[in-house]
Amino acid sequence: MRVETEDGLHGWGEGFGFNLVATTKDAVDRLIGPACIGHDVGDIAGLQRLLLRRFHNFGRNGPVRYGISAIDIALWDIAGRRAGKPLHALLGSAGRGAARSRVPADACLLRYGEATAVAHNVAEAIRQGYRQIKLHEVDLACIRAARDAAPPEVPLMLDINCAWESAQDAIGFPPRRPVPERHVRCAPHHSDQPGRHPHGRHTVANEVATLAKVRDKHIASPGRGGSKWLSRNTAQAAV
The missing domain is CATH 3.30.390.10 (Enolase-like, N-terminal domain)
Structure with missing residues (x-):
């Protein structure tokens, strides 16, 4: 506009x-x-x-x-x-040292719901130079496809977009299985205020206790403006 x-x-x-x-x-x-x-x-x-x-x-x-x-x-x-x-x-960059000419960016992908489409778009994001991938998938096969399509050093972030109705749904997704620790990676996050998600059901103020239960089982906390984390359980099952 x-x-x-x-x-x-x-x-x-x-x-x-x-x-x-x-x-x-x-x-x-x-x-x-x-x-x-x-x-x-x-x-x-x-x-x-x-x-x-x-x-x-x-x-x-x-x-x-x-x-x-x-x-x-x-x-x-x-x-x-x-x-x-x-x-x-x-905005005050002069007070923070030299201005940066480059800043990191993640590829925030749509929810495709189909493994081959996920793999294609992850590969395209990697080709364009992105080194952090954010998914919106809820199907484990799609998450696996993303993990297979990205180099192992590229972290995946998962925004489930309110698909879970309870803490147990979040903690229980997906079933656990052993995996080498080196394959479990988390994306950097940009907030020290957990629970600040404009439309996440389990991040509103009156459900902080629920969020705490879920965070106990995960390796990263909500990021800027959304639930940018990939659970240890999800990472293990997706590799």
């Missing part, structure tokens, strides 16, 4: 939407965008607070929140253009 200012600057933002991105666009066009008209584009935090409070009845996830995020991204783009600086400079 494109946001324009009265003095001729513009910025670009992007709104998420799964396969219903038109719904996010509709939320921006009819609800969020009109609420932004006339506000100071330099007060990014203030506008964010206003939008979140005004539209809190629409929930903490979904098209309205995605649209608000798109506005936020566009305003930061405008701020960088106005200052004539890259965004990392505005």
Whole structure:
């Protein structure tokens, strides 16, 4: 999406939407965008607070929140253009040492549900240079296919996307079998706040005890914005 200012600057933002991105666009066009008209584009935090409070009845996830995020991204783009600086400079990279020219990225794959499709897309991600793979599979054969398609040093991350109804479902998936420890790898995670997943059933505040039970059986904790972990049980059965 494109946001324009009265003095001729513009910025670009992007709104998420799964396969219903038109719904996010509709939320921006009819609800969020009109609420932004006339506000100071330099007060990014203030506008964010206003939008979140005004539209809190629409929930903490979904098209309205995605649209608000798109506005936020566009305003930061405008701020960088106005200052004539890259965004990392505005966010304070100068105080953290030399700016990095490269950052690691993972290939976040769709849920294909078919082993050959999983293997094909993992191999393609490796060909493109990715060295961390995130899966959304729930079928063990698909997870095995991913493990076989990636070099052993490339970690797999598994986001089960709310497929489990209980802690026992999570702990019991899949059946255990012995495997050399060198084959059990975990991806690095980027959060010291476990339980911060916007749509994971077992990471909401009132189910911290359930999450703790599951974490006891796993080798990594939830990552940035989602449950980015591959359980020891899953790793053992998938190799």
